[in-house]
Amino acid sequence: MAEFNKAENLGEWFDQRLNTKAFWKTMMSEYWIPKDINFLWAMGALLATLFGILLISGIFLLMYYKPDVNLAFDSVNYTIMQEVGYGWLFRHIHAVGASIVFLVIYIHMFTGIYYGSYKKGREMIWISGMIIFMTFSAEGFSGYMLPWGQMSYWAAYVITEIFGGIPFIGGDLVVWIRGNFYVSDATLTRFFMLHVLLLPLGILGAIVFHFYTLRFPHVNNQEGDFFDYEVESKKFLDGNKKESKVINFWPGFLSKDIMVINIFMIFFFYLVFYHYNFAMDPINFDKANGLKTPEHIxxxxxxxxxxxxxxxxxxxxxxxxxxxxxxxxxxxxxxxxxxxxxxxxxxxxxxxxxxxxxxxxxxxxxxxxxxxxxxxxxxxxxxxxxxxxxxxxxxxxxxxxxxxxxxxxxxxxxxxx
Amino acid sequence: MREFKILVVLFAIVGFTYYGIEPYAHHIMHPEPVEADFNFKDLKDIDSSLKGDAQNGKTLVEANCVACHSIESQGHMPLMDDATNAASYGVVPPDLSTAGNLYNKNYLANFIANPAKAMHLEHKYSETKPFPMPSYNWMTPKEIMDIVAYFESIKAKELTHKESFENACGRCHSMAYAGISAKTPGKVATSHFGSTPPDLSQYIKSRGEHYLHSFINDPQNLLKGTAMPRVGLTQETQEDVIAFMEETGDRKKDERNALGIWVILFFVLMSGLAIAWKREIWKDLH
Structure with missing residues (x-):
């Protein structure tokens, strides 16, 4: 075992045991990002923030939500929205966050396409990102079912029905997915499990993987330039920060991300408080009714x-x-x-x-x-x-x-x- | 400058798409509701120039109405309990203590003369299935106006939003989130109307105030063939009813509106700090 000297301070104490200084350098202060970027490069950090917001608001909602066809609707619209202190706020944040996270995903995705950030060594970045997108889609869909309103029910009905078109196994597959011959309590409880456990786990893993895929090919830049990161980072460390083509992740890159995130939050909370119908469809405030098809689905x-x-x-x-x-x-x-x-x-x-x-x-x-x-x-x-x-x-x-x-x-x- | 251009392109695409899937799509899917008509212009004027005689109205009401209707404020108690009443008539007959508060005068006069017609429910009733209350079109306009004057004379000084709702809607509709159960049992109402009158707890959210104003004023405008009657509420009562629906279905509205400004201001402040910090850091980088 290595010899441990008495630590001078808390930072050193952790460094002795967890090698935190080297870790911080590798992950933050000497992790290099190109300098030639614009605010679209902040969408990744914004997405991570939004995911965090969804996770936290989701945990609060989970404390009162009841996954049962007889209780779900009122547990959301009465217990959470009216009885629990600031329950309405968490629901609004969760609903608007889920909708707006897709807007940012699309911006992030089409930024990648526009700048060709999926080529020449960056394939895995793209693929891992698409995996996040697909799991997020499943997460969004399963979550939309939980309030058990009319649109929850009928969207679930229509989307699960789609699998019926797969040759040979389609009919059985639909029953397997729904856990019944129609969208029912079994469907709600299994989508609840997917929404709060399996899919978030998958998303967390995929996000970590997505970050990792960036490490070797590095983040793309506005002009698609390829340059030697060794040379450029050396310039930076030697104090030629202005000439260097790179910036450090912390604080250089993140200071810009945090700026964009804060400005974005003004818009986000405007939506949360004053303009949320786009994310909380009025039709979904009618309780699910399998005998009454809405006019428009x-x-x-x-x-x-x-x-x-x-x-x-x-x-x-x-x-x-x-x-x-x-x-x-x-x-x-x-x-x-x-x-x-x-x-x-x-x-x-x-x-x-x-x-x-x-x-x-x-x-x-x-x-x-x-x-x-x-x-x-x-x-x-x-x-x-x-x-x-x-x-x-x-x-x-x-x-x-x-x-x-x-x-x-x-x-x-x-x-x- | 380049970032500004990117922002403009982004706003243009997002804004256009938003317009397409929200305001435009809703405009296509839900035609603009007809403006509420609180004068009930389609009804003939029974004779509003007559000054009704409340004393004579009282005599007429006691001779013609109280066999079925209670008027609790005047000591005429219901003759049967709600369930028996509902089973006998299809719907619990309304207590008339607040008729003078709830209904437009000329509507009430027309209602007495021919209820199904005033309610726009002639399609639901026929000779074989008559409306539970008979038409009093054999009365003279003067007599009808006397009855209207009587209800006007006994009306409550003031109704709370909840009382307005219970009197105007509560015989058929429940409001679970306010602890109100419909007086007419659901099964009886279903067999009488052909469908179950819905619980209204979340209708302020699912339908919205704008829709409700038009719908309550005359349901046939927006839902042709529905069994829900035109109730004939005055503008004031209808506004009270909708206010009650909002107090029940969107109870946290005031809290939401008040808090929002502070959260937004917080992020305006944070943005200011974040911008300053970013400039400080990037001073050395540019």
């Missing part, structure tokens, strides 16, 4: 684009029913982002505005996603159905054409270089 806003990809296929083509086509498109849409690093065939890492073809592709994708999101909520009747179909088809075409577009772009650039 729609998922939360962050699922609308993929819901519309599913719904866009309303007629059969070549003997395949619209429902099956929609299901295939839906599966494609939910999986395709995962392989983004291999769909983009161009080796160039640069922001989209410096890539002649990819630039057009990117903004078309953004436009298509906005259209899908908006029409995913509107009733799919008349011309809306056709807009949905074309937007859904465009989504598929965009991704199928991406390898060809980026290949052409690479050849064009290759000629110049």
């Amino acid at each position: 729609y998922p939360e806003w962050y699922f609308l684009w993929s819901y519309e990809v599913l719904r866009g296929w309303f007629f059969s083509i070549a003997g395949i029913s619209g429902k099956d086509l929609g299901l295939m498109a839906f599966a494609f849409a939910n999986g395709i982002f995962l392989v983004m690093p291999w769909l983009d065939r161009s080796p160039t890492v640069a922001p989209a505005n410096r890539r002649p073809y990819f630039k057009i592709w990117f903004w078309l994708l953004m436009l298509d996603l906005v259209i899908l999101t908006i029409f995913g909520k509107l009733p799919p009747t008349g011309s809306n159905a056709w807009v949905g179909f074309f937007a859904s088809a465009s989504f598929l075409i965009l991704f199928i054409s991406l390898p060809f577009i980026t290949n052409m772009e690479a050849k064009k650039a290759g000629g110049k270089q």
Whole structure:
């Protein structure tokens, strides 16, 4: 065993035992981040903050929530919202936080796509991020069921029904997921378990993994520059901070993150207190009723684009029913982002505005996603159905054409270089 | 400058999408409710120029109404308990002590003459299934106005929001979060109306004040064919009823509105500090 001298102070005491000084250096004060970044680079820290807010508010809600079809609705809307001191505040924070976290996830994700931050060694960053996104989606969906309102029930009904379209096993799979032939108490309790235990565990693990994947390829920068971190960090440590292309994670990078987070919180709490209906649909304040279908059923806003990809296929083509086509498109849409690093065939890492073809592709994708999101909520009747179909088809075409577009772009650039 | 441009693009995309999925989608899915009409213009004027004689009204009410209706404030107690009353009539007949508070005068006059018509419920009742209360259209306008004058003369000085709700809505609707159970048992109401009148605890949230104002004034406007009657509430009573729904369903509204400002101010202050700190740190980095 190593020899321990009497520690001079508390910091040294911990350092002797946990090597905290070296740990702090590795993780914080000498963990290097490029200097050439903008506020979009703060979305990661903002997401971590929002996850923390969701976790804490969720713990408070968990103390009073009752996962039982006869008790759930009143435990949320009466006990938590009216009886428990500031219960309403935790519920509002949790509901608005869950909705807004997806907005920030999307910003984070499309920042990555815009700047090409998934290529040349950064593949695992992208994939681990997509895993977080997928687990978060399941977390959002399972959580939305818990208040047991009309939209909780019918969204659960419609989404679980989707699995019925899988060939051969579909029918059995739906029963297996629901734990019953219809959405029932068994469904509520198992989604409760997923929401408060299994999925948060998975998310925590995936977040740690996501941080780890950043360590070796390093964070991308605004111009997609590759430089020697050894050289640049040495400049920084030698005091040439202004010339160095890097900053330290603490306090350099985090001081900017904390600034962005605080400004964002002004907006966030405005929503929490004064503008929360977008995250707490009025229809969900009617108790779940399996005999009364709401006039309009729609998922939360962050699922609308993929819901519309599913719904866009309303007629059969070549003997395949619209429902099956929609299901295939839906599966494609939910999986395709995962392989983004291999769909983009161009080796160039640069922001989209410096890539002649990819630039057009990117903004078309953004436009298509906005259209899908908006029409995913509107009733799919008349011309809306056709807009949905074309937007859904465009989504598929965009991704199928991406390898060809980026290949052409690479050849064009290759000629110049 | 570049960051500002990015922010503008971000706001544009998020703002446009928000507009599409919230205000625009709601506008498409839920057409604007019709403005409430507290004059009940579709009803004919029985004869509001007549000055009713409350004394004669009292005689008429005692001869025609109290066999079914109680008027507890005047000593006419209910003849049966609520359950028996409900079983006999389909719905517990209202106590008339507060009729002068709740209803618009001309509506009340029209109601006495032809209840189903005034309530916009003619589609629900017929010769074979008549409305429980007979039409008093054989009375002269003067007699009807005498009755209205009588109810006006005995009306309560002031009703609390809760009393307004209980008198106007509580015979059919429960309000569990306020501890109010409908006087008419749910099963009886269901068989009479064809559907169960819902508990209204969270209706201020699920329907919103704007919708409720139009709906209570005339349910047929927003829910064609519904068994819920146009109750004929005056504007004042209706506002009291909705205030009670809000006090019950959104009890923490004042606390929420008051606290929000302080939390937001806290983060304004924190942002100021964070900006200053970031500048301090980045002074050496730029």
